[in-house]
Amino acid sequence: MSGGARPTYLAFDIGGTKVASGFVTLPASAGETPVVTGRCAIPTEAARGGDDLKGRIVALAVRQLESAAAEGMTIAGIGIAAAGVPDSETGVIVSATDILPGWKGQRIYDAFAEVTDLPVRMIGDVGAHGLGEASYGAGRGKGVVLSIGVGTGIGGAIVVDGELFAGAHGVAGHAGHVPSALGRGFLCSCGTYEGHIEPVASGTGLKDLYNRRREEMCTGSAAAAAEIDGDVPELVQSGADMASRAAAGEPLACAVLADSARALGECIGGMGNLVDPDVIVVSGSVVKAGPIWWDALRAGFEESALALVKPTPLVEGELGGDAPLIGAAAAVDRYVQSR
Ligand SMILES: [Zn+2]
Incomplete structure (x- = not known):
């Protein structure tokens, strides 16, 4: 990344069948499209329970951060689009359906804090999709x-x-x-x-x-x-x-x-x-x-x-399957800018 570029965030999209991840570099202006690299995914395997899922997501984050460091990328924060209803302030999943048994009550920010000092922001996956499209997709520039x-x-x-x-x-x-x-x-x-x-x-x-x-x-x-x-x-x-x-x-x-x-x-x-x-x-x-x-x-x-x-x-x-990752990055970006 060159000097004037916007930051790159590590993003996650936690769904019922898979957990997708990637590095999202936000553009300098909303008229340009964010660049998503380092895409990877693991199966959710929801039946293994919420603790197990949380542990595997954090392990994936550690691997992604290591690969970013190996490539000389600077990561400015972590954005998470999560299934269920997450509390963005506390980082706790306050509600989840039977599709993700044991997901409700998981303390996501606490788990990330054990492996990284980076700022972390989590929002709902549907909200992340909307925020992505609103910020950098078909809704960009609209109030x-x-x-x-x-x-x-x-x-x-x-x-x-x-x-x-x-x-x-x-x-x-x-x-x-x-x-x-x-x-x-x-x-x-x-x-x-x-x-x-x-x-x-x-x-x-x-x-x-x-x-x-x-x-x-x-x-x-x-x-x-x-x-x-x-x-x-x-x-x-x-x-x-x-x-x-x-x-x-x-x-x-x-x-x-x-x-x-x-x-x-x-x-x-x-x-x-x-x-x-x-x-x-x-x-x-x-x-x-x-x-x-x-x-x-x-x-x-x-x-x-x-x-x-x-x-x-x-x-x-306009963003297709990348919308939740881009929205998660937009959420943590807004959080970082506001601190
Ligand atoms: Zn209904």
Whole structure:
């Protein structure tokens, strides 16, 4: 790194299946893209428990810092994007789902302090994704950014002037758990059957909505049968499977994809009315579902957005899988600058 360059941070993205790490060099201006190097990952192996996971993350940090030192890199701090609900002040995981048994209660800052004196900052992984896109991706230069991630689940983040809006309990931005009539009768990851958007609009939700409609065709539901001509298709195994059938023109898949995206768009319109963002960034695996999905999403959004909110740009994220690492680096950078 040359003299005037911005600092390099060691970043982690702790998820349910893997822990990704890399060195993130932030650019001198927000118009440039951060550079991520030294990418590596270890499997989360959640069943081994929270203590074991924490120990392996710290061991990975030690290896990464050693390799940085060997290459003459100076690391200015450590940023962590963590699954669950972390407390950024104390470094404690205050809540986590059954996907990560024993993760709740882990004291992450204390564990890092045993191996390094570097400043460490931890935020939630969905928030990190939003902060990354807001700071250096599709939302850069904008004051208020609403970020929506549509993948295995649905999450979101509200970023105001480069700062995550966390809410009173660190729960702000849980975009998957807003009401939608389409979700009624589908079990949401939060435990309700009352009708949240996540269980019918996430990747998993697309699969479940399709297979439910298909079942209704098989049992001769007149309403469903009326929409579809011809033979009953096979079950789908994933949201991606569903999207590729829609791309191939299968009528049931096209109808389900459009209904799901429209309902999600209506929810995002409602969130837009509440937050009044400068831009809405949508990312995650489902945004690759194609024009049927995007057209229906925009139609649903325009239907529920207020007149002043309707023109708000609804754009695809730009940072891809690096967004949480970049957001984690942005969080520790802000922390270091403020000290
Ligand atoms: Zn829910």
